Amino acid sequence: MSETYDFLFKFLVIGSAGAGKSCLLHQFIENKFKQDSNHTIGVEFGSRVVNVGGKTVKLQIWDTAGQERFRSVTRSYYRGAAGALLVYDITSRETYNALTNWLTDARTLASPNIVIILCGNKKDLDADREVTFLEASRFAQENELMFLETSALTGENVEEAFLKCARTILNKIESGWDLASNMVMHHCGNFGSPADLLLKTSSNATVRFEENRNTADLRPDARTSPSSSGCLWVCKTLIPQLNRDLSTPRHIWSLSLTSDLKELFTLDTPPCVSFKSV
Numbered sequence: 001m002s003e004t005y006d007f008l009f010k011f012l013v014i015g016s017a018g019a020g021k022s023c024l025l026h027q028f029i030e031n032k033f034k035q036d037s038n039h040t041i042g043v044e045f046g047s048r049v050v051n052v053g054g055k056t057v058k059l060q061i062w063d064t065a066g067q068e069r070f071r072s073v074t075r076s077y078y079r080g081a082a083g084a085l086l087v088y089d090i091t092s093r094e095t096y097n098a099l100t101n102w103l104t105d106a107r108t109l110a111s112p113n114i115v116i117i118l119c120g121n122k123k124d125l126d127a128d129r130e131v132t133f134l135e136a137s138r139f140a141q142e143n144e145l146m147f148l149e150t151s152a153l154t155g156e157n158v159e160e161a162f163l164k165c166a167r168t169i170l171n172k173i174e175s176g177w178d179l180a181s182n183m184v185m186h187h188c189g190n191f192g193s194p195a196d197l198l199l200k201t202s203s204n205a206t207v208r209f210e211e212n213r214n215t216a217d218l219r220p221d222a223r224t225s226p227s228s229s230g231c232l233w234v235c236k237t238l239i240p241q242l243n244r245d246l247s248t249p250r251h252i253w254s255l256s257l258t259s260d261l262k263e264l265f266t267l268d269t270p271p272c273v274s275f276k277s278v
């Protein structure tokens, strides 16, 4: 079933094992507490369409395993993320102490511009608290993070955390944040359907597709008419090669944009398109 939305953002939920990442995602998607949550193995995935400031935004959320042994797997999912919930458990100083490492991963592997909200989870267990609100809010301020204390159990601030992050990304895009000047979208993986690949750009942007050193400039006449949120490029209809090649595992291609990418990536089926700076 197809859904329509103005923007799609890839989100990550990162942080140490047991902090409550899977429960936060479950509360956000299902609106209830996940009983008997087990350790995540590798990566899990959920999505929800929300309304942010009058725009429809699809959040494509990747819940990563916090256990160290999955670190190399989860790291490969960071690319292309526009936002992240960085989660610690307020009753566990150990999970708080690990925040700097998670933050470094997010900013180096996703993007230095990634919008991050720090979530002090298990707010309902205030009596067992090991990390004060003040201490964490200072850490957030020093590291340019937004901050909320949440409870996946009661649902307190869960919706707010995701929406606050989405709102900040949207504000940045709408105030002309050029997320992708000199950026190359880069994919190495397996697509379900190339029809899902869409790019929104400003009306004067040009897009170049590169594959095995062959390049093809996308034709301006193949764009849909400019809308308030920019031009929409539907790559499937523009580049016949995409139909063939995007479903090949580990096929590598890239898209370069001259300017003004309005939307980071738009794919329904994971793994999604990601990008890197050049």
Ligand SMILES: Nc1nc2c(ncn2[C@@H]2O[C@H](COP(=O)(O)OP(=O)(O)OP(=O)(O)O)[C@@H](O)[C@H]2O)c(=O)[nH]1
Binding pocket: 015, 016, 017, 018, 019, 020, 021, 022, 023, 024, 034, 035, 036, 037, 038, 039, 040, 041, 064, 065, 066, 067, 121, 122, 123, 124, 125, 150, 151, 152, 153, 154
């Ligand atoms: N009291 C309380 N318990 C919570 C809350 N969130 C999660 N838990 C519990 O904390 C434990 C770990 O939760 P998970 O969501 O599985 O933790 P995780 O961060 O996804 O762990 P990994 O998948 O190993 O990285 C489970 O026993 C949950 O029931 C919360 O807000 N309050």
